Amino acid sequence: MTSTKKIEENTGQTPAGKKAYHHGDLRAALIEATRQLVEEKGPDSFSVSEACRRAGVSTAAPYKHFKDKTEMLSAAVLEGMVRLRGNMQAALEGIPEGSPERVTAIGMEYVAFALNEPGIFRLKFGGFTDRIADPRLEEGGQQSFGILLSEVAKCMGESEVTEDVRKRSFLMWSFVHGLSFILRDHGLADKGKEFELHSLLEDVSERMLR
Amino acid sequence: MTSTKKIEENTGQTPAGKKAYHHGDLRAALIEATRQLVEEKGPDSFSVSEACRRAGVSTAAPYKHFKDKTEMLSAAVLEGMVRLRGNMQAALEGIPEGSPERVTAIGMEYVAFALNEPGIFRLKFGGFTDRIADPRLEEGGQQSFGILLSEVAKCMGESEVTEDVRKRSFLMWSFVHGLSFILRDHGLADKGKEFELHSLLEDVSERMLR
DNA sequence: AACATATGTTAGAGATGCTAACTTGATGAG
């Protein structure tokens, strides 16, 4: 997790000592630096300059790839959301269709993401929304919610997404969303262990699906 | 709501034209300016300088009253939390003891606060926690949760706060917390009306208290 | 080879957070 891999990536082509003028893939390197810094220092103390230092370029370089600071953060968040969806899909593998356990698993991944990548999570959901308003982000969110919707429908034996399915999904999403924030803010130890996380989610799933 | 009242407050004492060197109550004026700006521009674009401009003082003045920017924001949040608790207490007036409606009412106030004072709400709960770590804030939070705990206990006919009471309260808090964020981010119209807010909270209270 | 383009760089303007050193006015002791 949070691999601090080297960011400079001049492909082996270039002679050793000579620093190449062009970076190779600066855009990706900057996104990775952004991700790291957002996790290390927190989203609100993130600075473009520091990302530049970490990527080994001048402070003006990013503006060839991103409109401004916000767009840089946005790009990092976007990648994070891809990871989140991937994690959810992976978690569903092997759990039988229509089992409430699938709903629980989605929730577990959501919370896990919030705890593993708190910086990115906060950027996406903590209300930077006014500044980070990329339509692709909104779309991605709908997509994640779609996964939940279809699982809930199957659990309830519905062939389509009824109003009731939609409502219950919304309730569960709210719950898991809030839980993620609270666990992140007050520390996992505080409450998360107090009542075991998985059983907590099962409890809620059961209450909501009934 | 969000009264944009005048911030300069030299008490009538001072002759009209002459701007008094001392402000009267700059500390309070700065907190109010901070609150306003946080709501207008959002917490992350808040700047001390702008608050100074609004309060009509030099940019160095705040540092006689606050250690730094964070402490200024912190003070504004602290006042907000006092308002929130006040709202909750007021909402309980007139609702019979032990009624589940009391629990619902608490939730309603929580969500209402998030929608009416989104900036402050986000500062408190959106994860600025690493920076804003005033012990009085933590204490205040516990106090609010305490209100919920005792109401839930009464609803369940328990004379004391059992482990079960604690767990259910925690679940409901998580839910309302998440709901607040989602409604705030995606706009009230989107979902809040779709399933009427009050009935949504009643639904959850009922599911959780059962 | 020559040009166009993409992607770097340096220089610098304008805003911000915060500190240092100075000023002003309110207050209480003699």
Added chain:
DNA sequence: CTCATCAAGTTAGCATCTCTAACATATGTT
């Protein structure tokens, strides 16, 4: 009443940050 003191302002200025403009260097197309 006077004066010394202290709290609460001010101006000046440093370090840092975002972002732009103008210039430089690779890359690749013809």
